[in-house]
Amino acid sequence: MTTPALDPDLLDKVINLAKRRGFIFPSAEIYGGFRSTYDYGPLGVNMLRNVKQAWWRSMVQLRDDIVGIDAAILGPPAVWAASGHLETFTDPLVDCRRCKERWREDKIDGVCPNCGGTEFTEARAFNLMFKTQAGPVEGEGATAYLRPETAQGMFTNFMNVLTTTRRKPPFGIAQVGKSFRNEITPQNFVFRTREFEQMEMEYFVPPADADGWYRYWISTRYEWYTNLGIPANRLRLHEHAKEDLSHYSRGTTDVEFLYPWGWDELEGIANRGDYDLTQHSKASGVRLEYFDQQAGERYTPYVIEPAAGATRAMMAFLLAAYEEDTVEGETRTVLRLDWRLSPYKVAVLPLSKKPELEGVSREVLSALQPWYMCDYDGTQSIGRRYRRQDESGTPYCVTVDFDSLEDRAVTVRDRDTTAQTRVPIEGLVEDLRRRMTVA
Ligand code: ATP
Numbered sequence: 332m333t334t335p336a337l338d339p340d341l342l343d344k345v346i347n348l349a350k351r352r353g354f355i356f357p358s359a360e361i362y363g364g365f366r367s368t369y370d371y372g373p374l375g376v377n378m379l380r381n382v383k384q385a386w387w388r389s390m391v392q393l394r395d396d397i398v399g400i401d402a403a404i405l406g407p408p409a410v411w412a413a414s415g416h417l418e419t420f421t422d423p424l425v426d427c428r429r430c431k432e433r434w435r436e437d438k439i440d441g442v443c444p445n446c447g448g449t450e451f452t453e454a455r456a457f458n459l460m461f462k463t464q465a466g467p468v469e470g471e472g473a474t475a476y477l478r479p480e481t482a483q484g485m486f487t488n489f490m491n492v493l494t495t496t497r498r499k500p501p502f503g504i505a506q507v508g509k510s511f512r513n514e515i516t517p518q519n520f521v522f523r524t525r526e527f528e529q530m531e532m533e534y535f536v537p538p539a540d541a542d543g544w545y546r547y548w549i550s551t552r553y554e555w556y557t558n559l560g561i562p563a564n565r566l567r568l569h570e571h572a573k574e575d576l577s578h579y580s581r582g583t584t585d586v587e588f589l590y591p592w593g594w595d596e597l598e599g600i601a602n603r604g605d606y607d608l609t610q611h612s613k614a615s616g617v618r619l620e621y622f623d624q625q626a627g628e629r630y631t632p633y634v635i636e637p638a639a640g641a642t643r644a645m646m647a648f649l650l651a652a653y654e655e656d657t658v659e660g661e662t663r664t665v666l667r668l669d670w671r672l673s674p675y676k677v678a679v680l681p682l683s684k685k686p687e688l689e690g691v692s693r694e695v696l697s698a699l700q701p702w703y704m705c706d707y708d709g710t711q712s713i714g715r716r717y718r719r720q721d722e723s724g725t726p727y728c729v730t731v732d733f734d735s736l737e738d739r740a741v742t743v744r745d746r747d748t749t750a751q752t753r754v755p756i757e758g759l760v761e762d763l764r765r766r767m768t769v770a
Pocket of ligand 1: 480511514525597598599640644
């Protein structure tokens, strides 16, 4: 497959669009922003929810072997000691000797991105966890950490889930939520931030079946992205060489996406063996094992983990959907998002501000709102309003005009083809349902 050439300005264009339309704003912007943190605006919050919902649907709703949890973000040091994070969740930190900027050594190829300097201090291990204090007392007893991944909540709740749901391997526990890493160099918009959202699933299997499930999850997760509209020529699988694996991993494959700066990670799928359950068993004194009654044997399941970023995936979906094309001789920007990810599914647009149109437009809006996230826009020319919706990724616009008062019908405009169809108001919900069906 040939690698497509991307518009060199794509990243800037998407960042601009995200700000202009209300997907993603720099956080605390009125105070000059805050260290690569971002806020999700009215469109962004809908889209991010849709990304997480699409993941939850495929991982939990459509399966009978995976259940969800929502664990705490704050955790005691014991969890992070057992998981290995206190000891090894570090990146190599170097200081440029010329400009004093700090960098993650493995990301700069020996040249300071700030000043071009090539001399650095010795690398030292910098722990990425945010440390804080729980309660009003200071000191070691009060130390807590913000989780740097959601996975540990699934391991510490392994027994709770096993006994309450009566599952047996193979089964999985899924979680979506915020994680925090004190990244040395957050970069590339929301690709790498210090506060981000993850979508992780720990799939517990009999050790003998681990490799098969590892392969299964690699292809299942790859297909999730293509199914939601990322073209196959902008995705690839990258299997880590044995010598590059983390200490706990028996195999890791990344789903990589072609970002404007090149191929980079979107999601990692790892065969973690029995590392996590064994570590927590030893440290807590609770045996995190499964007793197979039929075979009469007790064993520690292996874990296959597909670990994705929700905010990073949202960025990839935005980048992949961004297009500029020409409609009636005019250039337009259009986000060709899969409708499941679109912030609004439908925009109701009264053709003019005349009060006669308001009543029927509001009636159409109320009929659609129980089914679809809708926008309502009664300002500016209809052409400009279509452009706004195209840029927002809204798949369908419903225009109410003066004829609507007579014929009780509206015009449905398709974002991608710009084709317009007259549809009776009475059959509108059904018409849209036919257009937006789950693939
Ligand atoms: P890297 O090596 O790039 O720092 P990682 O391999 O440590 O990342 P994982 O621990 O495997 O990342 O995290 C799983 C997923 O969580 C990543 O594939 C990514 O989508 C997301 N993720 C991890 N760190 C960040 C971050 N700082 N900002 C946004 N998303 C992140």
